[in-house]
Amino acid sequence: MESLNALFSVGFATALSLSNLLWALLGCSLGTAIGVLPGIGPAATVALLLPLTAGVEPTGALIMLAGVYYGAMFGGSTTSILLNTPGEAGSIISALEGNKMAHAGRGGAALSTAAIGSFVAGTIATVLLTLLAPVVADLALKLGPAENFAIMVLAFVAVSAVVGDMPEKGFVALFIGLALGMIGIEEQSGQARFTFGILELTDGIDIVVVAMGLFAVGETLYTATYENRIKSRLERITGSIWMSAGDWRRSWKPWLRGTLIGFPFGTIPAGGTEMPTFLSYSTEKKLASHPEEFGKGAIEGVAGPEAANNAAATGTLVPLLTLGIPTSATAAIMLSAFQQYNITPGPLLFDTNPELVWGLIASLYIGNVMLLVLNLPLVGIWVQLLRIPRPLLYGGIVVLATLGAYSLRQSWFDLLLLYMVGVLGFAMKRFEIPVVPLIVGLILGPMAEKHFRRAMTISQGDITTFFTRPGSLTILIIAGLLLVLPPLLKQWRALRRG
Amino acid sequence: MTHWPGRHQAYLAIGVIVLGLAMALQITQMPTGGGYARVGPNFFPGLIAAGLIIAGGALLLKSTRSLGHASPTDETGDEGVPPVPEAEWRGFALVSGTVLAHLALIGLIGFTLSAWLLCYGICRALDTPRRTLDLILSLGLALGLFHTFRALGVNLPAFIPGVL
Structure with a gap:
């Protein structure tokens, strides 16, 4: 129970200071406000708001960004339910089922079950994070560079091969991300790589520029080219915002089941929130007493996946804080926020920076309560933001993105990079190539290289070190299975079908 | 074909x-x-x-x-190839032009004016029906951001220092 002790004596003491409470509130509010905007998922929200924290001290800044992350998750549900435009893969299900509920005049109940479910899941998942993180951090201390490299390989395979129906596309995205990550001065040798003599490239490509290029500029280019004529319909919240007794009865079990499905998925490198939400949806459909309602607006189909989505988002903080490994796009951007302050998340963080890490975890409990209040009684305010006409909305988003990119170094070169990544994002969206592997590859690539070289140095150039150490061998076997099994299963199923 | x-x-x-x-x-x-x-x-x-x-x-x-079963149909394939929606390259060109103009101009005319142009350019690229209102709101947004970031200690290039 050491962790509970640390949470209360260090964590809440830090998070409950007036300034940190204000940062949390500001983060939750801004996160909800930007996250509610159609087409903007949590990763884009955190990237867009990252520049705002430039002048804030690290603990306050990270507390604010955690609030932004959570707020964007809550805000995203509102948009999915009322506008049917999911900002990220994890909200696709709530868009599917919740929008049907809203269409049938049950938007209030859908928003409530999403918000309360997110609160329940977020809180339980934060308890699990509190208990689990120090244990994982202790274990992580025992890992050598070979094991760390193997875990990163596992993360690469998982985000590329498991999510989406075509692993080839996932790997294309991953290797593009890894290639972008190689640009700049290599730390160990001081060798400039792929800089083409351009001075600005020697520092490497900033993940904020990439995230905003993909999500903001790429999205705008795509909308202007392909979706200009599509009109989306904003559902009105009719009836009560509160859930009836029947709604509560039908929601509480899906919340808990969603949490239990979502959290483990977040902690393992399996590409974030898409899979657990789909899994939760199919579980609820199987267990429902009225399965015929699914696809027409079943409250279980919103309650479960929303809980799973939030629990998974919290779960991603376990590998992020304990191993320094991001397993989702949002976690990757959070990692870059840590790096902005020269803080390296990992097992040592709990010893070197207890105020920061426990303060951050404590602020998650507080943020969840704030968000419940911000999103239930005040949901009407956020809905107003959905009325912003699309042209002005995208105009504003691109301005924010350029501002973020420019304020990094005050250089027009970053704006050019932003545009070029935007064109890349446009092409990826056109060909349905997932962006998460690119972002994870970009940020983890240089770290994987560092661990790889360290392991090779220790083994004096013997590459079999990755296969002779039981830990790294086991992880690499799991990665191999993830790569080989899905296509084999697909073939086997096709054979059985005839 | x-x-x-x-x-x-x-x-x-x-x-x-x-x-x-x-x-x-x-x-x-x-x-x-x-x-x-x-x-x-x-x-x-x-x-x-x-x-x-x-x-x-x-x-x-x-x-x-899928070349083996080539068909004279449009490009709605089954090999994970998304169907091609009709592209409006005018929108793409306008967004690109505006973003590139912004990066070329930001050092010359300052953030507020170039962001105004950028925001309004995107609005036009997305066929806004309310041109005058969006022109005014774009300026409001650019000015608001300029002064917010100035207050936060982030200095952006200005045409008239401290004003816009």
């Missing part, structure tokens, strides 16, 4: 392979010094270049597999 469903995807795959080859070419021109235990600064990029070529090759293979 007869198309095979994955035609565009095949071009993309070829592009990925070319990128991998270009990367490999760059690596051969890199000095190999600074390495230890057989791993120099060009080892890992080499793996990535190989990965790009293999992933691009796999995608190309999958795309061209």
Whole structure:
């Protein structure tokens, strides 16, 4: 129970200071406000708001960004339910089922079950994070560079091969991300790589520029080219915002089941929130007493996946804080926020920076309560933001993105990079190539290289070190299975079908 | 004209392979010094270049597999190739032009004016029906951001220092 002790004596003491409470509130509010905007998922929200924290001290800044992350998750549900435009893969299900509920005049109940479910899941998942993180951090201390490299390989395979129906596309995205990550001065040798003599490239490509290029500029280019004529319909919240007794009865079990499905998925490198939400949806459909309602607006189909989505988002903080490994796009951007302050998340963080890490975890409990209040009684305010006409909305988003990119170094070169990544994002969206592997590859690539070289140095150039150490061998076997099994299963199923 | 469903995807795959080859070419021109235990600064990029070529090759293979059953239909393939919505390249060109104009102008006319142009340009690219209102709101947004960031200690280029 050491962790509970640390949470209360260090964590809440830090998070409950007036300034940190204000940062949390500001983060939750801004996160909800930007996250509610159609087409903007949590990763884009955190990237867009990252520049705002430039002048804030690290603990306050990270507390604010955690609030932004959570707020964007809550805000995203509102948009999915009322506008049917999911900002990220994890909200696709709530868009599917919740929008049907809203269409049938049950938007209030859908928003409530999403918000309360997110609160329940977020809180339980934060308890699990509190208990689990120090244990994982202790274990992580025992890992050598070979094991760390193997875990990163596992993360690469998982985000590329498991999510989406075509692993080839996932790997294309991953290797593009890894290639972008190689640009700049290599730390160990001081060798400039792929800089083409351009001075600005020697520092490497900033993940904020990439995230905003993909999500903001790429999205705008795509909308202007392909979706200009599509009109989306904003559902009105009719009836009560509160859930009836029947709604509560039908929601509480899906919340808990969603949490239990979502959290483990977040902690393992399996590409974030898409899979657990789909899994939760199919579980609820199987267990429902009225399965015929699914696809027409079943409250279980919103309650479960929303809980799973939030629990998974919290779960991603376990590998992020304990191993320094991001397993989702949002976690990757959070990692870059840590790096902005020269803080390296990992097992040592709990010893070197207890105020920061426990303060951050404590602020998650507080943020969840704030968000419940911000999103239930005040949901009407956020809905107003959905009325912003699309042209002005995208105009504003691109301005924010350029501002973020420019304020990094005050250089027009970053704006050019932003545009070029935007064109890349446009092409990826056109060909349905997932962006998460690119972002994870970009940020983890240089770290994987560092661990790889360290392991090779220790083994004096013997590459079999990755296969002779039981830990790294086991992880690499799991990665191999993830790569080989899905296509084999697909073939086997096709054979059985005839 | 007869198309095979994955035609565009095949071009993309070829592009990925070319990128991998270009990367490999760059690596051969890199000095190999600074390495230890057989791993120099060009080892890992080499793996990535190989990965790009293999992933691009796999995608190309999958795309061209549908070549066998080429049909004169449009490009709604079944090999994971998304159907092609009708593209309006005017929108693409306008967004691109506005973003590039913004980066060219920000140092000359300052953030507020160039962001005003950027925001309004995007509105026009997305066919706003309320041109005058969006023109005014774009200016409001640019001015608001300029002064918010000034208050936060982030100095943006200005046309008239401290004003816009």
